[in-house]
Each structure stands twice: as C-alpha cells, then as structure tokens.
Amino acid sequence: MTWFEALFCPRSLAIVGSVAEGKIGRVLLDQVLSGGFADVVVVNPKAEGTDAAPAVRSLAQRPTDGPPPDLVVVASPAATVAGALEDAGRAGARVAVILSAGFSESGNSAEEQALLRVARRFGLRLVGPNCAGIVNTKHRLFPTLETRPPAGEVAFVSQSGALGGAVLSWAEEQGVGLSKFVSYGNGVDLTEADFLDALREDGETRVVALYVETVSDGRRFLDVASRLAAAKPLVVIKSGRSEPGRRAALSHTGSIAGADAVFDAALRQCGAIRVEGIEEMFDLCRAFTMLPPLAGRRLAIVTNSGGPGVLAADRAAACRLDVPPPSAPLRQRLAERLPPFCALNNPFDLTVQGTGAAFRDVLIDVLTEYNVALAIHVNTPYLDAAPPAQAVVDAARATGKPIAASFLAGRPARAALPILRQGGVPNFATGERAVHVLALMGERYNARERRSRPPGRPADGPSSPQPLPWDGAPLEPEVMDWLDELGLPVIERRWARTADEAADAARAFDAPVAMKVVSPEILHKTDVGGVLLDVDGADAAAAAFERLRIVTAGRSFRGALVAPMAHGAIEVLVGVLRDAQFGPVIACGLGGIYTEALADIALRVAPIDPVQAQGMLSELRSAAILQGMRAQRAQDVDALVKLVASVSSLPLRFPQIGELDLNPVFLTDRGVRIGDARLIPAPIPDNA
C-alpha cells in the first residue's frame, strides 16, 4: 500500500483530538461518519468518544484484531501533535493529515521540523500542518471541515486551505465534480509535487487543478508537472504576481524577470495551463471533463442571434482562435437548406431558423470542416429552450466533436440547462466565456515545442561543473574575452587602458567607433554618460577616453572598451538569471533602450535546445522585428537561436554564474555578435 492509497483509500482511520460538541474533531468525525466511512477510532487523553465511534487514550491501546489505522487525522493542539505522530507511527499508521495550526505559518518552524523528524523515524508521511484536510468522493471519505463536493473527475490540490474550502463549496453550483481533494497547508513533508506525481496514474482523475503560491523545489515541480501534463490536463492557479521575494533590480534582466514571470514560463514549458482565478478554473475543468480534445483551433460559431455571435467572434480573435469562413462547398450545402436571411460566413446566424432540427443539422455540417463549435442560443419567454438544447446534444453525439453551448439568459433559458448537462455539453454564461475556455483547451494541443525534450534538461546529459576563471566580479572586457574563448560570437573590440591605446584602436579599426567606460563601480554606463558613439578618428578617440575618465567621477576607472560602430543591427538581449525556485533561467528579448521600456522578454528554465529557443523567440511581441520584417534580407535568426541555446547551458556548466547579461547582442543578416557582457557571480557556489 503506497502513501497515496493509505491517504485516499485507508482501510481504517483515526481522528486525534477532542470530539466534544463544537470541537473541530467532532466536525471531522461527523463528516467522516455521515459520508459513509465507518471504521473510525477517536484518540484523545480522556478517551472520550461518541455513540458512533469508540475512543482510546492512544493507538497503542487499540484492540489488535482490526487493521492498523492507515490514516490518522490530527486536530489536537499544536503542542500535542508530535506526541500524536509518535503514537501513530508506533501503531503502524502510514499517513497523518494534520489540520492543527500554530506551526511555521505563525513563525514556529522549529516545532514543525520536529514533526518531520518524528514522522521520518516511522516512515510516516505527513499532509499539513495547517491544512483543511482531504476528500475522496469515490471512497466516500471526507475528513475535512469543508463542504462535501459532488463526485466527478477533477482532482483539486490546494496550498491554501481557505481557497480549497471555497472551491469545495462552489463546486456543485459550478457544475464540477471532484474525484479527490487535498489541502497541504505548510507542506512540511508531502507537497504539490508529490500529489501531482501520484495523480498522474490515478484512474479516477481525468483533470488535475492546482492552487499554489510557491513551490519548494522548482526543478522537481517542473519534472513532475511535465509528466502529469503529458498524461492529463493540468490547470494551475499560481497567485502572488506581486512576489515579495522579487529580486532587487540589479540589472536589466533581473529587474524584468521577477519570480512570477519565471513561474509563468515554467508552467508553459511543462504544458500546464495557467488561469487567473477560480471561475476560470471551474470553467476550464468543466470543459476538459465534458469535451473531447480539440484537434485544432478552427472554431465555428452557430447562433440564433447576431449580437452575441459577434461578441463571441471578437473574443475568439483576441485569444487566437480562428473563426474562418466556410469552404465554398460547405457554404453551398448550407445555403441550399436555409433561407436567404441566414448569415453563413461564420458566425452562422440562423436567426429564427435557429431552433431544433436546423440548429442540429448546421452544427453537424460545420463540424465536417471545423475543429470545434460554439452553439449560442438567445431564448425569449415565448420560445421553448428545450428543442435547441436537444439539437446541440444530438449534434455532439452525432459528430463526436467538441461543442460548447451558451444558452442566454436567465429564466427563459433555464429549460435548456438540464438537457445540456445530461447530454454532456458544457454551457457557459456567455459566448465570450465559452470562447475563452475553448482557447485555453486549444493551448494544450498546440505545443509542439514542449515535446522536443523534457524541460530544463541538457541535451547531452549533465556535464561536470567548472569554475569561473576569476575571483569576484569580472569587468565587461574580461567577460567578453571569456565568451570568445568559449566559442561564442563577440564583436571586434579593444580594451584601451590609456588615451594612446584608445587612439591606436580607432586607427586600427579605421571607422567610427563606440567607446564605453570600464569601471567595476558603474552599473548603468549610459546613465552617467559612459557610452560615446560615432567617435571618428584617433584624436577624437583620445579625447573621448579623457571624457570617460571624467564621468567616473572618483570611482575606479579601468579604461575604455573600443569597438567599431554597428549601425543597422537590431539590438537584442540574451541573459541568464537565477531564480530562487527554478534555478538558472534563460531570457531573450529586444535589447538596448527597448528592453525595459517594452518589458517584452521571453523566459525559459535553462537549459533549452534550439527548438525551444525558437519557440521562445516566437512568443515575443517583437518577434516580427527579430525576423527582419519587410527588410530585403531576413535577419539571421538561426544564429540567434543557436546563441540562445548555447548561453542557456552556461549556468549549468558554470554554476558560479549568478547572472549574465548580454546586451546588446547585434543581430544582422550576417549573424549575431555579442556587443557587451556583464557577469555577476552567484553569492554562493551552486551545484544545480
């Protein structure tokens, strides 16, 4: 018996805590018994039980003829929990669910770690503390204080107990049934990754929903979530976009890529679908459990009313579903059957014909060439909503393709709802909401990139970590030399330590040059006037060198980097940062002045391969610029893709890299060249 089986399908169960009227233990006991689970023993110091459940002082005193309590649910005061676990461990329990609060969430981490030590001694696994319990509807097991949800095929895993409770309360109203529910609270032992891993092979769960604020081990989460998402839909609410742990804005890369953006990228990387709130989560879970998969993004909108059809089409365009017109033959077929006032351009607006048989037939017909249909029906008090609802159900059965419905609105549409529900067609409050959900479903089936390799694993296996060649933080010219030695493309340049050397460099390049101050104390060179452009000739270079000396204003001055001007190139940023949860992350976007102003940066947990780098570039708003839009010759995007993939492996080869900021990287039709580079060592050597 695994911990997962012991947790959700225990043979017997113990509740630790007082079961006096009004106590939490009593509520738990009532919930468990009234759910239909009978084999319960109560544990408390006075051995006070109820008529329905015997009580013991400790599990050691339990009569030995029954099976051991696989699952122990603890609701006693914080100070007594460690003792209860010891007792449970000795008695052979497998899992303890600890509802008791008063641990790390109120600053008491030491006591929480003590629980873990006790549990480890006995091989006991822990859920909680400070959690809201668990539910297994199929097993009729409800050790929780929350509302009992209807049975279904969605498993819900929640870090927050209160939010979990709200979801349980709301499930019935939202028409979503649950298979399993677990709130893991402080997560001292079992956490989201453990549950996601186990739910992958849970035959009673078709869709997994997760509410999470932080994860304890980003790489493990990525691994487990990827494998789960490959098997069944994974819907995630990740709260805390305004992350308090956001890194100080040390550099361009760091200031843009807060931890939430990394989490967002990681979720996309592993194929999970992120939603922003509870309603959206319910809508999506309902659609995933009721509808067959979308095989593409071509949506047909069939309606009896123009306005709502247009609103749905607008929303579809906004979330990148296609609403193309029908082929000529399909249009012809429809036109033969329908009167001329029906609009057949998609949305298909049947107006007064949008009832019963015609509604069904048009849905069946359009699904011969569309991947998915939305049936919108506006009902009036003088029209029976049942026949069009039955028509939608019949069309869904006849075609086996996904059809969502939006029957509007209120009382006149009410007759449609049970017909749709029983017929397996999800109904949404508005066509806009339905379209949004279909688009999210479509995301799951549109991610070739993800299939190229498990995310965050090097293509050629782990390589042995190497040290950086410097002690402390290197200067930009040193970083550029090092990148050059590693075989990465870097611009031609000279590091001038004197005005004479600057003049020599300008002479050697025989072209206008850019000159940048080199100083360990100047982070943003442009801000202090430390970047001089179009410096033309040796004398001008010598003079510029002296100007750069002046701008350092008493700070350490280590000369100037001199390089030929790079007119006409597109400036790109390629960067590496280290996320507290996910480790090394690769970033790419427009560089120079555009980096911060547009905040248009794509991220991936590193390393990535070129296929993934390509996908990363294509999700930038500025993707068209990188492709060299409308220029005669396309930019050499392949070279950029190769550079991004190569840079993404550096933080794994060199774990001392804390942050690496290549900005600008010059992109032209002839390749890429790194124009500047800054490296910040990791505070502590890291073997990720």
Next chain:
Amino acid sequence: MTWFEALFCPRSLAIVGSVAEGKIGRVLLDQVLSGGFADVVVVNPKAEGTDAAPAVRSLAQRPTDGPPPDLVVVASPAATVAGALEDAGRAGARVAVILSAGFSESGNSAEEQALLRVARRFGLRLVGPNCAGIVNTKHRLFPTLETRPPAGEVAFVSQSGALGGAVLSWAEEQGVGLSKFVSYGNGVDLTEADFLDALREDGETRVVALYVETVSDGRRFLDVASRLAAAKPLVVIKSGRSEPGRRAALSHTGSIAGADAVFDAALRQCGAIRVEGIEEMFDLCRAFTMLPPLAGRRLAIVTNSGGPGVLAADRAAACRLDVPPPSAPLRQRLAERLPPFCALNNPFDLTVQGTGAAFRDVLIDVLTEYNVALAIHVNTPYLDAAPPAQAVVDAARATGKPIAASFLAGRPARAALPILRQGGVPNFATGERAVHVLALMGERYNARERRSRPPGRPADGPSSPQPLPWDGAPLEPEVMDWLDELGLPVIERRWARTADEAADAARAFDAPVAMKVVSPEILHKTDVGGVLLDVDGADAAAAAFERLRIVTAGRSFRGALVAPMAHGAIEVLVGVLRDAQFGPVIACGLGGIYTEALADIALRVAPIDPVQAQGMLSELRSAAILQGMRAQRAQDVDALVKLVASVSSLPLRFPQIGELDLNPVFLTDRGVRIGDARLIPAPIPDNA
C-alpha cells in the same frame, strides 16, 4: 411633449397588428396590459380586439374624446407598415416603435427609406424597424416581446434586439434594475445618439449602458456621448473588433488603425467606459448604481483568507489599482486591536478574526486612508455568514465610502447575499471580478485629459477649409516642402534629380547621408532596397543614385531624397487617417521598423490640443522610450506633443487630406524633425 416623453411616458398607446392568439400583437398587448398600462387601442384591418382592449380599423376611427395615441407600436407585416405610419401621423401620434422586420436588414432599404419619408411628413419619430421594443419600468410600460426586467436606475440602449432581450432576461438574476430600455434595430430615424442625448437629463436614470455595432454619425456620437458621460456613467459594449469594413492596408498608419481601434479611442476620448461582454456590463452597472464614486485608486483588501486576498491583489496590479501598505500610524492602530497572526500589509488578512465587529472596525479604519475597500469573506459550512455581511454593510454606512464585497462561495455564503443587497453593498462572485469592476469605475474619475476640451473640436474654432496645392498625389519631397512652408519642423534635405545633384548634396551636407528613392509607384521603399544609409562622400552618393534608379525596375523614377544621417534619434510615427465613422483621426507611436511589429499606436479623433496629445503619448507601451528613459538628457517630448497637436488640425484645414504618414519623425533632446512624409488625397473632397 418631446418625442422622448411620448415614447416612454405616453398618455395613450396604439398597437398595430393582429391580436389573435399566438400573434406578436397579442403578446405585445398582454405585456402592456399586464404591466398595468390601460389606455390601449388595437388597430388592424378587421378591427379585431380583445375583451380588454378595443380595436379600430384605423386610428381615424378612434373615438375623439380621448387623447391621441402618443405612441404607436407596429407589429404588422412589412408591406403594411408605411400605411400604418400614415394613419398614425394623421391621428397625431408622436412616436412609432416598429417591431416588424423585412427592411434594410434583408436588403430592402428602399421600403425603409419610404417609412422615413412618411414619418417626416407628420413630424412622427421612428424607433426601428426590426427592433425589440421599449420598456419604462417607472411608467409600467412594457411594449416588447422580452422578459419584464426589475425596476432600477440603469437605462439600456441596444442596437441588437436579441442581445437586448438577453439583457432583459438576465437583469433580475444579475441583480441589476432597469429604468428604461430601448432596442432601435435598423435605426432609420432615432438612433443611439438621440437616446444618449435624451437620457442625459432623464431623472430616473443614473447609469446608461449601450450595445452598439456601428454608429451612423461618429462626430455626433462623440459630442452626445461626451456630454452624457460628463453627467453620468456611460458603459459601452462595442462589438465587431474584426470589422469587415476595415480599410485596405495601404500604409503603415492605415493598416494598424482599423475602425475598431478608432472607435475604442473615441470612447476613451469622450469618457465612456468600454466593456467586452454582458457579464462585465452588468457587474459595472451594478457597481455604479450601488457605490459612491471612487475618489482615487488606492484599494484596501480586507479578508479572512490569504489565498483569495492574494488573487485579488494580483488582479489589482494587473488593472492598475494601487494596493499600497498602510501608513505607520494606521498599522499601529490595527496592531493594537488585532492578534499578532493577522497580516496587516494590505491585503489585511484577519484570518479567524474576520468576523463581525473586527471585520467592521478594520474596514472603517482602513478607509480613513484608502479610497475604496474590498471585503473578501470565505465562509465554511460551520460559520454563519450573516455577521460578517452585516459588518460590511455597517462599515459602508459609517464611512460613506465605496466598499465592494466578495463572499465565497456557494451555499455557505448564501446567508450573506440578502444582507449585502439590502445594505447597498455589491457582491461579486470572486474578488478578482470585484477588483476589475472597481478599476473600471476608477477610470471614470481619472481622466483629466478629457476635461481639457470637448473632443474633436479645434481650439480656435473652425477655420475655413483650404485646398491642397497639388492635383493628385504628391511625391514625398513635395509633401516635405509643403509641411516646411506650414511651419512644421522638417529635416534638412535635397531632392536630387541627377547623380550630379546627389553628389552636390552630399558635398553640401559634408557628412554621411541617407538616400531614398522618389517614385510615385513605390509605396514601401525599404522593401525594394530603395533606402540607402550611411552614404559617405560625393562619389558614393552619385553611385547610390544609380543604384536607386535600378531598383525602380522600370517604374517611374523621380530622383532621390538626400538628407544627413540622423543617428541616435528615436524614430516616431505621426499620422492622420480618415475613419468612415469619425472622420479625421490622429495617430502616434514608435516609427520605423517598430511601427508594425509592436502595433503600439495611440489614436484620437482629430483635432486635439497639446494636453490631449500628452495623454495620447502616455498611453503608449513605448511611452518610456519617448521620454528618453535613463538617458542623461530627456528627449524633447514637448516638441513632439506640439507637433502631434499641430498635425491633428491639418485634416480639418485641408479636407482633401485622405491620409498623411510622417514616418520617421526623428525625436532627440533638441527637438523633432519630420524625416519622411507621404500624403494620400481623400478620394472625394470632404468638408468634415
């Protein structure tokens, strides 16, 4: 008696059409009578009425002792409508509402225009045809086929009949009461602008909601909507983002600024609030009718549960509401009263203290320094939801400030709902939805720009229109000369007709030059290699001239524009286009390769003044780039603002301007210079 009074408060009413069982006229009659409106006469060829309503063959036969039927509701076949209007006009009716279909919506525009001619003869105003009728809840008047909505203070004006009907059906469920409803269908006479104008001074209406697909006269709509929005909130659903009438992509400006983007800008310009769907409309109308105005964007979130509080805070950040921490004194006051496990950083998470008195007191306290509060309460089956609901109501009364609520979820929260409703506190399904609505409310009170002048009116009154100095389309150098003469800043340049002239120009400028082909047949010069940069010296210029001749490839070659290179400037686009509904529109955004790739263009109906131009620039995603972010010297944004305002008046001074595309405009710290200019004359002279 105005037409508006005759429409919504008629002394007596006539229904034209059959009132036999099952006929539309019968439904109308039943609705009107059961609503409580008694003075009804029925008109049809056989003079067939019912027990409750007398019938006549024509209104001429009506007994002359009663008042004339101010309002005539027509539901007879299309072919009979003109006659019915004639009859109504003669009898002294003031307004006719025509439900009958079969006019311009099915291609029969001639018959529709005939109705208008009849009506004009008698000073009769028309609503419809092809409409869903009207409602005045205060007058108990329901001549419509749709559900009777609850009474309230929201007026709903709908172009779509079906969508209007859906809104009426849904109003009760959504907790929104209506004052008036009108569906105007094809809008042959009275349209959205007439209703908005009249509703401005309607004492029974506090909020106006509008569903519209197109407007007949954009300038009038802008004028009327601005004045209405200054008096009361105007909430608009404008559908058709994927506008079929979108202009062909003739130029940069034209291809980005589709008609929907212009509509969107016009709505912001006049202070209306655009929403994307019906649920959002209901949410916002409910908030506007229940809450006092927001005086600012500082939001306090008070909750009994962490997770939902964080989700709401995340959404607030996404829609630009501020969720700042409390001041030290407020924090101190709260800390003295609450136990240490309460989180007091905003969200204020009271956990188990979030019930009754503490909930109320914290709300009252935080509203001493926040503009608005959101009270989130997660209820469990074992907690009574009534006391916290009463606490929220009490806090709203005590402070007089806006408080929205989100009591979660389903059955355990149900006891709270009537308390909140009766206490005037709007409750939302999730905290995220509440936050979204509060942010939209905040928009109304955060638009200084709008108050600078009525939109779309020249600052110095209308000036007499002048002709353009060319017949047909001018070449770029001609447009630049003309702009120069008008006093606008244009770069130094020469128009070389020969290679020798190009060499002369390069010598005269004594610096590397840019050279661009001049040809009436080449629209996108870069695409054909018609732009050569960094041409250095006279010989190079002569050679470049010959290269430009070659790229014209048989098309008309009219020489080259030669100008010094403008390194280091930011490239901006300033454009004018003409919208089918709103006339001249001014556009501004990043220029050069960024224009299309980023689609980051701000629009306003022209003309605008500098205050409005400033607001326009600040709404660009790239605003920070224009401000010269992080450069030592700020860019001369004032000069750009002045240029945008000046250009915006050009299409009114020169009505022959169809499209004007200044791209790039070079922005530096020393001013702006127009670097290239294309002008496309309007197809037909226009006196807008």
